[in-house]
Amino acid sequence: MWICFQGSWADRLLLALLMGGIIWLWFFIQHSLNIGEPTAFVYHQDQLLAKYPLPRDGQVIHVPANGEIGTSDIEISKHGIRFVSSPCTTHYCMLSGHKNHAGAVIACVPNHIMVVLRGSFDRQQDKLMFDAVTE
Missing domain, CATH: 1.20.5 (Single alpha-helices involved in coiled-coils or other helix-helix interfaces)
Structure with missing residues (x-):
């Protein structure tokens, strides 16, 4: 022993x-990961396609991301990020809903599109929003 x-x-x-x-x-x-303004980074494989700060007002930004099998539509709003449409067959990326906490990752694996949230967010909200199944 x-x-x-x-x-x-x-x-x-x-x-x-x-x-x-x-x-x-x-x-x-x-x-x-938690420094600066909350920002969404959109990647195709390892290439950065777009970088948008999360809007504070009611503005909604739609980002078309061209991937391996087609174009995915990503919505960036004050509520967070989400996939609105995607050419994949399973649509797990769309079913995962809004992601709105620092370090959150949402991806369409068949289309090779990934969105990462970085920046300072409300720490109380981060503790409440942890999702062990999709994280």
């Missing part, structure tokens, strides 16, 4: 430093 605790003080120090580094890196990444 005590076999896992064997090792020199240097081993324990190295383990503690590695764990501290991992925890620091986690917080650094979370902080870097």
Whole structure:
């Protein structure tokens, strides 16, 4: 039982430093995702197609994104981002609804289109909107 605790003080120090580094890196990444105005980034594979800030008023932006099998229509509004239409057969991207919290990703996998939300959002809302099934 005590076999896992064997090792020199240097081993324990190295383990503690590695764990501290991992925890620091986690917080650094979370902080870097939440800097600036809430913005939607639209990608086709690894190429950035468009970048739009989320509108504060009632304005709705429709972004046509050309993918592998056709054109997907992406809606960007104060409520978040969502796929309005897509040429894929399953339409999981459309069924996932609005995404409106920092770090949210919505994708049409067959069409190779991905939308990522970055920027500062309301932290209380982020805690309430976590979806473990689609995240």
